[in-house]
Amino acid sequence: MGLETVVKDIMDTAEADVSKIKAETDSEVLQIIEEAKDNAKRILGESLAKAEDDIKKMRQQEISSANLEVKRTLLNARKEILEEVYNSAFGTVSSLSEAKNKELLSAIITKNEAQGKKIFSNAKSEKLVRELSSLEYAGNIDCAGGVIIENEEGNIRLDYTYDVILKSVNERSLKQTSDILFG
Structure with missing residues (x-):
């Protein structure tokens, strides 16, 4: 056991x-x-x-x-x-109406023709520009209206075409235009 x-x-x-x-x-x-x-x-x-x-x-x-x-x-x-x-x-x-175009061209030419010898415009305004300006008419340019005034040497051109004026105004007032349209 x-x-x-x-x-x-x-x-x-x-x-x-x-x-x-x-x-x-x-x-x-x-x-x-x-x-x-x-x-x-x-x-x-x-x-x-x-x-x-x-x-x-x-x-x-x-x-x-x-x-x-x-x-x-x-x-x-x-x-x-x-x-x-x-x-x-x-x-x-x-x-622009002929009367409004004449009014604008007259204002531009009167204010600026003393600075030049020759003047250019579009074909539509040629007759009117010849009437309004004592400058030598130098020919037609492609633009909506307005004039280009050139000095005797041809090296200074003052561009008062409606195209350039409108573009300049548009660039300067783009913000204002935008604010008016879009708040």
């Missing part, structure tokens, strides 16, 4: 050790599983936060891009309207 008792004691001790090791292993496994779950939750949370942040950035970029496109379209539309206004004004100047 002594041997059976020793074997039984060894077996009991071995079973107790196995149970203890199994319990420790189960505890470690549970701890590892809990840590893995916590890590998974943390990684998932970080991934969701990053994804939300990326979505916010993308949304902001899309909004900014759309706003920029709207501004570009608006500016292009305004530019087209301003060009239409300029073209309309040019058309009006190009088709």
